[in-house]
Amino acid sequence: MKRVIHLLTTDKYSGAENVAIQIVNHINMRYTDVECYYVSPKGDIENILVSYNCKYSLIDRFSYFQLRKLNTRLEPDIIHAHDFIASVMATICFPGKKIISHLHNNAPWIQKKGIFSFIYYCASARITKILTVSEAIENEYVYAKKLKDKFECIGNPIDTMSILDKAKEYSIQQQFDLIFLGRLTKAKNPDLLRRVFIKAIEKKSSIKIAIVGDGEYYQEFENWIEQNRLGTNIKMYGFQENPYPILNNSKVLVLPSKWEGFGLVSIEALTLGKPVVCSNAGGLKKIVTKDCGYVIENENVDQYVSEILELVNDENYYERKHNAALDRAKDLNNIDQYIEQVYREYEIEG
Known part of the structure; x- marks a missing residue:
């Protein structure tokens, strides 16, 4: 052996x-x-x-x-x-x-x-x-x-059945419009993430955002939320052994990475029918299509926010991308x- x-x-x-x-x-x-x-x-x-x-x-x-x-x-x-x-x-x-x-x-x-x-x-x-x-x-x-x-x-x-099973392991009450799932590191572009969040909140004051993951920028994010009084909009969960129920209770995944190898979290989101708004780093540009999300070629905050708000506000637009996300995940399994x-x-x- x-x-x-x-x-x-x-x-x-x-x-x-x-x-x-x-x-x-x-x-x-x-x-x-x-x-x-x-x-x-x-x-x-x-x-x-x-x-x-x-x-x-x-x-x-x-x-x-x-x-x-x-x-x-x-x-x-x-x-x-x-x-x-x-x-x-x-x-x-x-x-x-x-x-x-x-x-x-x-x-x-x-x-x-x-x-x-x-x-x-x-x-x-x-x-x-x-x-x-x-x-x-x-x-x-x-x-x-x-x-x-x-x-x-x-x-x-990609084991889509495992992701679907874990999404049912526990339930949460709160619903989120937007979620970031991953370690808060330099690779994930935390500065751009903050700018996207701020502008999205300015455009839609009721928007709810989840941040799931730890990393070296975690404390900085906590301080930023407190200093800017964003606690009613943004909830930080920290590291979660099973984050899928939270992802399942969110509408859109945002991933503005500076660099990625593959971008596995994007497929996890698609598996649960969540459209992905992301950068074109690494494998993301081959995973996310215009049908199931939106790939942004540069660090354009307005483009991120425009797509996020259209998904959050337009039910028909969201439903089309939600269904396409489920189909895309089946192809990637x-x-x-x-x-x-x-x-x-x-x-x-x-």
Whole structure:
């Protein structure tokens, strides 16, 4: 039996962690010749792993010595590393092992020659395959042409039935016109998000907005809401292990990201029939169509607000995009094919 460890660098839970958990669980459930473990530093993630019944082995901290001990303890055959740092460290700490690098976003370092892009290029000599969640990552990586044979775009796992089931796990009373769902980080463009919210409130004083997620800008958002007396319009939920009931009680998802790898939350919204108003970052421009949402090519606050208010105020317009969102999600559902594709990667002889 082959043993695969899914290596992540933090104890937080977000998009990449979600994908890793899905892969571990589905591979372990479907195949008898591969055993997967989720590996990351100890912390909040353990509660998530337990709730998902995910096989794991946590380390005290993400360091060379901890990873070398892990290598001795688990004796993995394949390292499936889920970000830049994990990929580079895997090439150092697991000599002789097959390494798969899985890039979940097209961070700025990818796009220009510099220390990070060069280190990753050097580390790629030890990497068997580079999996990406969107073609944008390969297209934007400055050294991509030198590594062309190693790249493969596999997207993200979409399990629409699981999302629909989780949306029913609990109920909330409040209804929201608009929701932001994700970590409040630089990648999500928090400044533009605030400007969109302010203008939407100016145009429609009764609008209700939910913010679901934590991140380094969380406290700044809380302070901004308090200072501008926006508490009657905006409710912050913080991190939610299952955010889907809140998403289900919202009408429109807004996602003005500076960069994205894939944009999984957009499909989660579409699955629940929620139109998506977003930037054209990463995979979003291939997920969201004019029928089920609106992709904005630049940071134009007026365009965001205009589309949001039309969806909120015009029931017929909303209904058309709501129905198109449901249809689009059905087209994107791919969990069976995705897991089979990942499993085949584990069969590649390095």
